[in-house]
Amino acid sequence: MASFMSLRDAVAENLMDGDAVAFEGFTHLIPHAAAHEAIRQNRKDLTLIRMTPDIVYDQMVGMGMVNKMIFSYAGNPGVGLLRRVRDAVENNWPQPLEIEEHSHAAMANAYEAGAAGLPCAVFRGYRGAGLAEVNPNIKSITCPFTGEKLAAIPSVRPDVTFIHAQRADKKGNVLIEGIIGIQKEAVLAAKRSVVTVEEIVDELDEHPNTCILPHWTVSAISVVPGGAHPSYTHGYYDRDNARYIEWDKIAADRDTFLTWMKENVIDADPEAFADRVKDLRTAA
Amino acid sequence: MSENDFTPDEMMTIAASRALTNDDVCFVGIGAPSAACNVARLTHAPDITLIYESGTIGTAPDVLPLSIGDGELCDTAITTVSVPEMFRYWLQGGRITIGFLGAAQLDKFGNINTTVIGDYHHPKTRLPGGGGAPEIATSSQQVYITMKQTLRGMVEKIDFFTSFGHGDGGDARKKLGIETAGPTLLITDLAIWKPDPETKEFTVVSLHPGVTRDEVQATCGWTVKFADDLEVTPAPTELELKTLRDLRERTRIAHSGKKEKAA
Numbered sequence A: 001m002a003s004f005m006s007l008r009d010a011v012a013e014n015l016m017d018g019d020a021v022a023f024e025g026f027t028h029l030i031p032h033a034a035a036h037e038a039i040r041q042n043r044k045d046l047t048l049i050r051m052t053p054d055i056v057y058d059q060m061v062g063m064g065m066v067n068k069m070i071f072s073y074a075g076n077p078g079v080g081l082l083r084r085v086r087d088a089v090e091n092n093w094p095q096p097l098e099i100e101e102h103s104h105a106a107m108a109n110a111y112e113a114g115a116a117g118l119p120c121a122v123f124r125g126y127r128g129a130g131l132a133e134v135n136p137n138i139k140s141i142t143c144p145f146t147g148e149k150l151a152a153i154p155s156v157r158p159d160v161t162f163i164h165a166q167r168a169d170k171k172g173n174v175l176i177e178g179i180i181g182i183q184k185e186a187v188l189a190a191k192r193s194v195v196t197v198e199e200i201v202d203e204l205d206e207h208p209n210t211c212i213l214p215h216w217t218v219s220a221i222s223v224v225p226g227g228a229h230p231s232y233t234h235g236y237y238d239r240d241n242a243r244y245i246e247w248d249k250i251a252a253d254r255d256t257f258l259t260w261m262k263e264n265v266i267d268a269d270p271e272a273f274a275d276r277v278k279d280l281r282t283a284a
Numbered sequence B: 001m002s003e004n005d006f007t008p009d010e011m012m013t014i015a016a017s018r019a020l021t022n023d024d025v026c027f028v029g030i031g032a033p034s035a036a037c038n039v040a041r042l043t044h045a046p047d048i049t050l051i052y053e054s055g056t057i058g059t060a061p062d063v064l065p066l067s068i069g070d071g072e073l074c075d076t077a078i079t080t081v082s083v084p085e086m087f088r089y090w091l092q093g094g095r096i097t098i099g100f101l102g103a104a105q106l107d108k109f110g111n112i113n114t115t116v117i118g119d120y121h122h123p124k125t126r127l128p129g130g131g132g133a134p135e136i137a138t139s140s141q142q143v144y145i146t147m148k149q150t151l152r153g154m155v156e157k158i159d160f161f162t163s164f165g166h167g168d169g170g171d172a173r174k175k176l177g178i179e180t181a182g183p184t185l186l187i188t189d190l191a192i193w194k195p196d197p198e199t200k201e202f203t204v205v206s207l208h209p210g211v212t213r214d215e216v217q218a219t220c221g222w223t224v225k226f227a228d229d230l231e232v233t234p235a236p237t238e239l240e241l242k243t244l245r246d247l248r249e250r251t252r253i254a255h256s257g258k259k260e261k262a263a
Helices: A007-014 A032-041 A055-062 A083-091 A104-115 A185-191 A241-250 A254-264 A274-275 B009-018 B032-042 B071-075 B083-092 B133-139 B213-218 B240-255
Strands: A020-023 A048-052 A068-073 A098-101 A120-123 A139-142 A150-156 A160-169 A174-176 A191-201 A211-214 A218-221 B025-028 B049-052 B098-101 B117-120 B123-126 B142-146 B184-185 B191-195 B201-208 B223-233
Touching: A007 A032, A007 A191, A020 A032, A020 B032, A032 A055, A032 A254, A048 A055, A055 A083, A055 A241, A055 A254, A083 A174, A104 A120, A104 A185, A104 B133, A120 B083, A139 A241, A150 A218, A150 B071, A160 A185, A174 B223, A185 A211, A191 B240, A241 B240, A254 B032, B009 B032, B009 B184, B009 B240, B025 B032, B025 B201, B032 B049, B032 B098, B032 B117, B032 B240, B083 B133, B142 B201, B201 B213
Parallel strands: A020 A048, A020 A160, A048 A068, A068 A098, A160 A191, A191 A218, B025 B049, B025 B098, B098 B142, B142 B184, B201 B223
Antiparallel strands: A120 A150, A139 A150, A160 A174, A174 A211, B117 B123, B184 B191, B191 B201
16 A cells, blocks of 8 residues: 655665665656665665666666666666776676676566566577576576477566656556556566655546556655656656766766765755756646 | 768668668667668658667657657657567567667677677676667567677677677578578668678678778778679768758757757
């Protein structure tokens, strides 16, 4: 049953040291505010799960909160590499980072299997792919009906998933629209879930096939306008592409990175996000 | 506009765009493939179906997306599906005619590396990784590749098999149970390449205007084979060039920061 609470309390109650946690969002609706709150609360020894770790995972890895990352594309989309992740993988700074690497098809199937309560995902994939040789969690299974050899990987079952969504109604039913990505599966696959939303409304005004997470599938809801910035919220504000481009320079240098994190994350609060999107708002 | 008034990069994008048809259902990689696919849509293939892995099907962006999930893609799509649906029903289901990929490292059999330079466990350079590419390379009916030629990029031996092309050549795909055609076209800034029907080694079939064989070899790490009936790629038309340049200019303005929303 969804409880409404501050983001500070939602993170404190739902994210523990050592957790396997997914902050999901496929370029759209990335829960930046929630990740920043986790950074302020200095969670340690996390296993981060995500198809497309981008800036927020670069930040969490750079802040030394992460032991392991399970992922399928670790880049700054359209810009280049994740420089803090690279520094961890190549130079163990600020600490070693274990990686479990998959393809998108594999991760998507693994989340779906997690949501479906299955122990593993089966799909046609990884044929001829080098990842099958370096990731021991990539195995194969033979179809009992046709004999076709298929790929099998463990399902993804996070301790907690964080997502950002457009809005919730007063009961806590959550609406997601636009590029819906993998968020529904990531929430249903997890033991606990926290959703940040742009606003709470009386009625969701949904059409019959709208992507909705019923209130009893969500642990906590926090209202954080702008909470996806520099990612975007379809119908509310645009992606801040310039910030993604700028991140490449900030993350390139350890000191520049740490200074930026102190100013923009450690010494900031969730309320700062509304201001960051005010020039990016889309017409109603 | 004189015939020589275009850059090798523009020639590459336009040559790549010409390979696409109205009937194609194209899974679009970001960067050079994305530009080529949208030039095709804006010129000779207005009904092409462009699909980005974020779930947008039949998208028609006014500017090139910076990421595969920019809002523009969703706003202009026929429909947007979830990421698991995208990979299960649409890609694995065999509905994609062309997977259009870029490459950090490529070998002569169309195998692609976008994962690491050096050893996987102790990499010299950690690249972003495969994303959707490993299965795009095996589930799309055909794969087109586009990249700029460099000695670092086109190598005899890639450091990691992110996406399987033709392996070590011949019937390597069949041996692994892969039934799709794999890489059938490579478009670089200097030439158009197609795999030899038997060996599957990429062979230059057309040089872009003004490009010499020596230039192609000087920027390629393996010994280049040229077709007997080597052609010259037709230069970009004025319409093609204008379409590409306008698209790039709109994109530059859109990505530069403050919103300058077109009316």
